[in-house]
Amino acid sequence: MSEHIIDINHLVKSFGDNSVINDLSLSVSKGEVVVLIGPSGCGKSTLLRCLNGLEPIQGGSVSLHGEAVEHGSAGLHKIRQKIGMVFQSYDLFPHMTVLKNVILAPVKVQKRDKAEATEAALALLDRVGLKDKADAYPSELSGGQKQRVAIVRSLIMNPDIMLLDEITAALDPEMVHEVLNVVLDLAKNGTTMMIVTHEMAFAEAVADRVVFLDGGVIVEEGAPAEFFHNPKTERAQRFLKTFTYSR
Amino acid sequence: MNFLKKIGAVISAAILTLSLAACANTENSSGASGGSESGSFRTIDEIKAEGRITIGVFSDKMPFGYVDNSGDYQGYDVYFARRIAQDLNVELELVPVEAASRVEFLQTAKVDIILANFTVTEERSRQVDFALPYMKVALGVVSPDSAVISSADELNGKTLIVVKGTTAETYFTENYPDVKLQKYDEYNEAYSALQDGRGDAFSTDNTEVLAWAMSNPGFTVGVESLGSIDAIAPAVTKGNTELLDWLNEEIKALGEEQFFHADYDATLAAVYGDTVDKDNLVVEGGEM
Amino acid sequence: MRGIEVLFLGNNMLRLLSGLWVTVRLALISIGFSLVLGSALGAVMTLKNPVVKVLTRVYLEIIRIMPQLVFLFIVFFGVTKLTGANLSGEVSAVIVFTLWGTAEVGDLVRSAFGAIPKHQFESGASLGLSKLRLYLYVIFPQALRGLLPNIINLSMRMIMTTALVSLIGVTEVLKVGKQIIDANRFDYPNAAIWVYAAIFLLYFLICFPLSLISRRLAKRRADK
Numbered sequence: 001m002s003e004h005i006i007d008i009n010h011l012v013k014s015f016g017d018n019s020v021i022n023d024l025s026l027s028v029s030k031g032e033v034v035v036l037i038g039p040s041g042c043g044k045s046t047l048l049r050c051l052n053g054l055e056p057i058q059g060g061s062v063s064l065h066g067e068a069v070e071h072g073s074a075g076l077h078k079i080r081q082k083i084g085m086v087f088q089s090y091d092l093f094p095h096m097t098v099l100k101n102v103i104l105a106p107v108k109v110q111k112r113d114k115a116e117a118t119e120a121a122l123a124l125l126d127r128v129g130l131k132d133k134a135d136a137y138p139s140e141l142s143g144g145q146k147q148r149v150a151i152v153r154s155l156i157m158n159p160d161i162m163l164l165d166e167i168t169a170a171l172d173p174e175m176v177h178e179v180l181n182v183v184l185d186l187a188k189n190g191t192t193m194m195i196v197t198h199e200m201a202f203a204e205a206v207a208d209r210v211v212f213l214d215g216g217v218i219v220e221e222g223a224p225a226e227f228f229h230n231p232k233t234e235r236a237q238r239f240l241k242t243f244t245y246s247r
Numbered sequence: 248m249n250f251l252k253k254i255g256a257v258i259s260a261a262i263l264t265l266s267l268a269a270c271a272n273t274e275n276s277s278g279a280s281g282g283s284e285s286g287s288f289r290t291i292d293e294i295k296a297e298g299r300i301t302i303g304v305f306s307d308k309m310p311f312g313y314v315d316n317s318g319d320y321q322g323y324d325v326y327f328a329r330r331i332a333q334d335l336n337v338e339l340e341l342v343p344v345e346a347a348s349r350v351e352f353l354q355t356a357k358v359d360i361i362l363a364n365f366t367v368t369e370e371r372s373r374q375v376d377f378a379l380p381y382m383k384v385a386l387g388v389v390s391p392d393s394a395v396i397s398s399a400d401e402l403n404g405k406t407l408i409v410v411k412g413t414t415a416e417t418y419f420t421e422n423y424p425d426v427k428l429q430k431y432d433e434y435n436e437a438y439s440a441l442q443d444g445r446g447d448a449f450s451t452d453n454t455e456v457l458a459w460a461m462s463n464p465g466f467t468v469g470v471e472s473l474g475s476i477d478a479i480a481p482a483v484t485k486g487n488t489e490l491l492d493w494l495n496e497e498i499k500a501l502g503e504e505q506f507f508h509a510d511y512d513a514t515l516a517a518v519y520g521d522t523v524d525k526d527n528l529v530v531e532g533g534e535m
Numbered sequence: 536m537r538g539i540e541v542l543f544l545g546n547n548m549l550r551l552l553s554g555l556w557v558t559v560r561l562a563l564i565s566i567g568f569s570l571v572l573g574s575a576l577g578a579v580m581t582l583k584n585p586v587v588k589v590l591t592r593v594y595l596e597i598i599r600i601m602p603q604l605v606f607l608f609i610v611f612f613g614v615t616k617l618t619g620a621n622l623s624g625e626v627s628a629v630i631v632f633t634l635w636g637t638a639e640v641g642d643l644v645r646s647a648f649g650a651i652p653k654h655q656f657e658s659g660a661s662l663g664l665s666k667l668r669l670y671l672y673v674i675f676p677q678a679l680r681g682l683l684p685n686i687i688n689l690s691m692r693m694i695m696t697t698a699l700v701s702l703i704g705v706t707e708v709l710k711v712g713k714q715i716i717d718a719n720r721f722d723y724p725n726a727a728i729w730v731y732a733a734i735f736l737l738y739f740l741i742c743f744p745l746s747l748i749s750r751r752l753a754k755r756r757a758d759k
Binding site (some may be wrong): 052054077080081082083084085087089091092093095096104105108150153156157 | 659660661663664665668672675677680685
C-alpha cells in the first residue's frame with residue numbers, strides 16, 4: 001500500500017469568486033478505497049471532477065502516476081483512459097446497445113481486438129449479472145442496471161483508479177443495493193477507488209479510509225470504524241448526527 | 248433574444264427599403280443610353296446577332312396567353328409574338344410571366360418585350376415604354392335574350408348588376424345616376440344574380456362579358472363597347488427606343504394586311520364568338 | 536365526374552409530372568446545400584463567442600421575418616438591378632431556398648447539439664475518447680437522430696413553398712395545374728377540382744412517405 005496512484009497537491013478550485021476547494025492535498029495508494037463524505041456543497045464532487053480534468057483548476061496540481069492531469073491539455077484523453085469515472089446521472093450512450101456501449105472505448109481508443117473486447121465485456125457483464133442484457137438498449141434498462149453497465153464500461157478499460165460520483169443518488173431505494181454490491185465486489189478484488197456517496201452504511205463497509213470534507217478542506221480523515229463511531233472533530237460529529245434518528 | 252429579434256426586423260426593413268430604392272433608381276437612370284448599364288436591354292442588332300428574342304407572355308390567361316393541352320403556347324398575344332420573331336428572323340423564346348411581375352421583367356431586361364395583355368396606364372408608362380396598341384378593352388353590358396339592353400340609355404330606371412371596385416361601378420355612378428346599381432363582391436355572385444333575374448343586366452369589361460355570354464346560351468352582349476377605352480400594347484424596357492420604333496413600324500405594317508383581325512379569328516373567335524364586332528376589341532395599325 | 540378527362544388530354548399528365556419534378560428538384564438541391572451550409576452554421580452557432588451569436592441570430596431573424604416571396608423578388612430582380620448579373624429563375628430560387636434552409640438547419644443543428652446532456656460529453660471524455668471520436672461516435676449520431684425528423688419536416692415545407700417560384704418565371708407543378716385549368720375553362724368548367732385533386736395527390740405521394748419516416752424516427756427517439 002505504498003505506491004501512489006493519485007496525488008493531489010495544494011489544489012485550489014473556484015467558480016468565479018466562489019472558492020470551492022482550498023489548498024487541498026490528498027493521495028490515494030494502489031488498491032485503496034477512499035470514500036469522500038461531507039455536506040452538500042462541500043466540494044467533494046468537484047474534487048472528483050478535478051481528478052479527471054473535467055474542471056479547470058486555479059492552483060496546485062493533480063497527477064496520476066506522477067503525470068499531470070490538466071483540463072484542456074492535449075494529452076488529457078490518454079491519461080483519462082487510466083481513470084474510470086461513473087456519474088450520478090445515467091450516462092450510457094442511448095443510441096448504442098449495452099454491449100456497444102461497453103466495447104466502444106476499448107476498440108476505438110485502446111485499439112483492442114473487437115472479439116477480445118466483446119469477450120471481456122460479456123465476462124464483466126456476467127459479473128454484474130447483466131449478461132442477458134448485452135443486446136438491450138439503455139432505454140430498456142432500469143436505473144440500477146444502467147449504473148451497473150456504466151461501471152462495467154469504465155472497468156473494461158482496466159483503469160488504474162475508479163472515480164464514483166454519487167452513483168446511487170438518482171436511484172430508487174430498491175436499486176441502490178444491487179449497484180453498491182457491485183462496488184463492494186470491486187473493492188474486495190483490490191480495485192483502487194475514490195467514492196463520493198451519501199450512503200453511510202455502504203461507506204463504512206467499503207472504505208479503507210474515510211475523508212470528511214467541509215468548506216473545501218479536509219476536516220477529518222481516518223479508518224471507517226474510527227470515523228463513524230468515534231469522530232474526533234465537532235463538525236464531523238454534527239454531520240454524522242444528521243444520519244441518525246431517535247424519538 | 249427579443250432584442251436580437253428587433254435587430255433582425257430592422258435589418259429586414261432596411262433591405263426592403265434598399266431594394267425599393269434600387270428599383271426607383273433604375274427607373275430614373277435608365278435614359279436613352281442604356282447600352283452599358285446594369286441589367287441593360289438588348290438592341291435589335293444584339294437580338295439578331297444572338298438569333299433569339301425573349302417575349303414575356305401569360306401562360307394561364309386564356310385566350311390571350313396560355314398553354315394548351317399539348318404543352319404549346321397559344322393565344323392572341325402569342326400569335327403576335329410568333330409573328331414578331333418571324334419578321335425579325337430570329338428564334339422565339341416565350342417566358343411565362345405573372346401580372347405582378349411584368350414591369351420587373353422589363354426593368355431587369357430579363358425579357359425583350361412583354362406581350363401579356365398589358366393595359367397602358369400613366370403610372371406604367373413611367374416605368375416601361377409602351378408601343379402602339381394592338382387591342383383595346385372597354386365596358387360591355389350583358390342581358391337576357393328576352394330583354395336585350397342594346398344601349399346604356401335603355402338602362403335608366405332599370406337595375407344594373409356590377410361588381411364592387413370595378414370600372415363599371417365608377418362609370419355608371421358618374422355618368423348614369425338614374426341607373427339603379429346592385430353591387431356584389433364576387434364575379435360569380437354577380438353572374439348568378441343575372442341568371443336569377445335579380446337585375447336587368449350586368450356590366451364589366453367587355454372581354455369578360457363576351458366570353459361569358461358565349462358559354463351561357465340565353466344571354467347576349469347588347470352593348471359591346473362603352474365608357475373609356477383602355478389600350479393594350481406591347482411594352483419594352485424604358486429607353487429601348489430602337490426596339491420600340493421597330494415595334495411601332497411593325498404594328499403599322501401589320502395593319503395593312505389586317506393581321507390582328509386574323510389573330511382574332513385564330514384565337515379570340517372561339518371565346519368571343521363570330522358575331523361580335525371585331526373592331527370593338529382589335530386595333531389595327533395602332534389606331535384606336 | 537365531368538372534368539376529370541382534362542387530366543388525360545394531350546400531354547397534361549406528363550406536364551404535371553414534369554412540373555412535379557421541377558418542384559422536387561428545386562427542393563432537393565436546396566436542401567442539399569442547406570444541409571452542408573446549415574451544419575457549418577450550426578457548428579459556428581454552438582460557439583460561445585458573443586459576436587458570432589449575435590450575427591447568426593440576426594441572420595436567422597432576417598430570414599424568418601422576410602417573406603419568401605419578397606426574397607425571391609429581391610434575388611431574381613434585385614440582384615440584376617444592382618449588379619447586372621442575370622440569374623435564372625431556378626438559380627434564384629435555389630439561392631433563396633438555400634439561404635432559408637441554411638438558417639433553419641443551422642438553428643436545428645444548434646438546438647440538436649444543445650439538447651444533448653452535458654453528461655454525454657463528460658462520460659464520453661472520461662472514457663478517453665478524443666474530441667474527434669467523441670463527436671463521431673457519441674454526439675453526432677445522437678444529434679442526427681433528433682435532427683432527421685426536423686430536416687424532413689423542413690424539406691416538406693420547402694416542397695410546398697416552391698409554388699411561389701412561378702412568380703419569377705419557373706413553371707412548377709401548381710403552375711402547370713393552373714395552366715391546364717385555364718386552357719380548358721370553357722370546355723371543362725369543372726376541371727379545376729380534378730386538377731387540384733391530382734396535384735394534391737402528387738404532393739401527397741411525395742410528402743406522405745417522408746412524413747411516415749419522420750414520424751417513425753421521432754417515435755424511435757422517444758423510445759430511447
